[in-house]
Amino acid sequence: MRMLSYVVSVVSAVFVCVSGSTIASESSHCLQQSFSEYGNTETCIKNLTLTDAQFKQVCEPVSNELFTFKARYLSACPANYKGVCKGLKMQSGVPLPYVSYLYKNDMAFMQQSCSANGGTWEAGPGK
Numbered sequence: 001m002r003m004l005s006y007v008v009s010v011v012s013a014v015f016v017c018v019s020g021s022t023i024a025s026e027s028s029h030c031l032q033q034s035f036s037e038y039g040n041t042e043t044c045i046k047n048l049t050l051t052d053a054q055f056k057q058v059c060e061p062v063s064n065e066l067f068t069f070k071a072r073y074l075s076a077c078p079a080n081y082k083g084v085c086k087g088l089k090m091q092s093g094v095p096l097p098y099v100s101y102l103y104k105n106d107m108a109f110m111q112q113s114c115s116a117n118g119g120t121w122e123a124g125p126g127k
Helices: 002-016 052-059 107-116
Strands: 029-035 041-047 068-074 083-086 098-104 120-123
Touching (some): 029 052, 041 052, 083 107
Antiparallel strands (some): 029 041, 029 068, 041 098, 083 098, 083 120
16 A cells, blocks of 8 residues: 555646646656665656656656666657557546556556556456
8 A cells, every 4th residue: 555655646646747748859758766665666658748857757657765766768659569558547537648558567457557647458468
């Protein structure tokens, strides 16, 4: 429960600052790894409408006592993802301005979370 609360607060904090303005970025994807006592995850984030500064906030959250993050910017997400969540919505009902491709995550939990929050889940080729 502590992990879920943290994830929700990180997503909420990052998107309070989203203004709707966009600029093109050379690296519109980032591979994000998180490490914690709850397990390690690997997610590729595809930017849809964030500015470069906003995208950096999403890709490089601040590490804390529960989670350590590493990010690497790419021109495209790797093709071997296990699942993808598209159209996930914020509490306001507005879709998040990115798509998450999942590689090393709890897929059952991520699929349930995606669907419960208005997103569309698709299994990937790396399942």
